[in-house]
Amino acid sequence: MQTLLPEGWPRPKGYANGVAAEGRMIFVAGQIGWTPEGVFEATDFAGQFRQTLLNTLAVLKAGGAGPEHVVRMTWYVVDKREYLASLREVGAAWRELMGANYPAMAVVEVKGLVEDAARVEIETTAVV
Numbered sequence: 001m002q003t004l005l006p007e008g009w010p011r012p013k014g015y016a017n018g019v020a021a022e023g024r025m026i027f028v029a030g031q032i033g034w035t036p037e038g039v040f041e042a043t044d045f046a047g048q049f050r051q052t053l054l055n056t057l058a059v060l061k062a063g064g065a066g067p068e069h070v071v072r073m074t075w076y077v078v079d080k081r082e083y084l085a086s087l088r089e090v091g092a093a094w095r096e097l098m099g100a101n102y103p104a105m106a107v108v109e110v111k112g113l114v115e116d117a118a119r120v121e122i123e124t125t126a127v128v
Contacts, residue, residue: 053098
């Protein structure tokens with residue numbers, strides 16, 4: 001995997017502008033912050049974000065991949081202000097679970113998610 005940074009551009013914080021990779025691709029459907037049993041143990045953004053990452057990593061593991069293989073993520077958040085207010089906790093969860101891997105990412109504020117209690121949903125692409 002190669003991080004793409006056009007000449008003269010500042011290095012982004014927490015994501016990559018682009019990633020080049022070759023290998024077997026794994027596509028992870030949108031994951032939300034409930035447990036495998038379908039229970040929301042956290043009602044706050046940071047708690048649900050952490051569980052969402054855990055769910056994503058479980059799917060990746062089933063495909064023989066880990067956080068180091070993630071090349072792209074799209075985050076759907078229901079409240080931009082809640083997301084921004086949680087950045088410190090989000091960053092801590094990211095470093096704990098994903099390490100120093102910073103894929104190409106987009107964060108999109110949406111009106112709602114299919115599960116009303118969900119605060120965030122994340123789609124992921126990995127290349128092994």
